Amino acid sequence: MDSHTNTIGLLTGSRRKNSFNGQLAKIAESMLEKQGQNVQIINWLDVPFFSQDDEFPTPEVVQKVRGEVMKCDVIWIFSPEYNGQIPGGEKNLLDWLSRGLKPGAERSDTAAYGRKVMLTTAGGRAAGFGVRKNLTLLCKAMGMTVISSEGIALSPESWSSDNVMKTPGVDEMLEGQIKTLLG
Numbered sequence: 001m002d003s004h005t006n007t008i009g010l011l012t013g014s015r016r017k018n019s020f021n022g023q024l025a026k027i028a029e030s031m032l033e034k035q036g037q038n039v040q041i042i043n044w045l046d047v048p049f050f051s052q053d054d055e056f057p058t059p060e061v062v063q064k065v066r067g068e069v070m071k072c073d074v075i076w077i078f079s080p081e082y083n084g085q086i087p088g089g090e091k092n093l094l095d096w097l098s099r100g101l102k103p104g105a106e107r108s109d110t111a112a113y114g115r116k117v118m119l120t121t122a123g124g125r126a127a128g129f130g131v132r133k134n135l136t137l138l139c140k141a142m143g144m145t146v147i148s149s150e151g152i153a154l155s156p157e158s159w160s161s162d163n164v165m166k167t168p169g170v171d172e173m174l175e176g177q178i179k180t181l182l183g
């Protein structure tokens, strides 16, 4: 992949203001920018609950977030794990992204189909193993290709300070994923 022309979409699956996963996305953003990559933040917090009754006309906020996704060569998802699963808001967004852009569209005519995806999870002792497994299955079902999947188990110091950087290995994990991305 040409390391000068990528646009990487950063998508945080948490709604929490000081989200650990959001902190990872911010660190990744500055690493990517230092390497001359284009970064697109995927803003999805206002996306409504999905209903097939509301697909057309597509809500403006959904059109906007689909537009952000479609600018990207790669979507980098930073996800919490809720009970081993994908958090509800994030799953809802992915359902919207899996749907046709027009009534009766081909399966491939969605915002997500054919795009590359990287997964990163910050969580408890299992480092988000369950959510990465479920996201991998979901992304494949949506026609996306997972190129990298990594997790980090937060240290007690991170949990008590709400600071992801109090966990060793954060920079190395993100740098490794960027290396995979840039090939």
Ligand SMILES: Cc1cc2nc3c(=O)[nH]c(=O)nc-3n(C[C@H](O)[C@H](O)[C@H](O)COP(=O)(O)O)c2cc1C
Pocket (backbone or CB within 6 Å): 014, 015, 016, 018, 019, 020, 021, 022, 079, 080, 081, 082, 083, 084, 085, 122, 123, 124, 125, 126, 127, 128
């Ligand atoms: C409903 C709920 C379920 C959770 N389940 C898990 C879990 O299965 N595994 C895990 O590692 N952490 C779990 N946690 C703890 C999250 O890792 C923790 O809340 C973390 O801060 C969420 O990520 P964020 O900081 O990016 O929002 C759970 C938290 C909530 C609110």
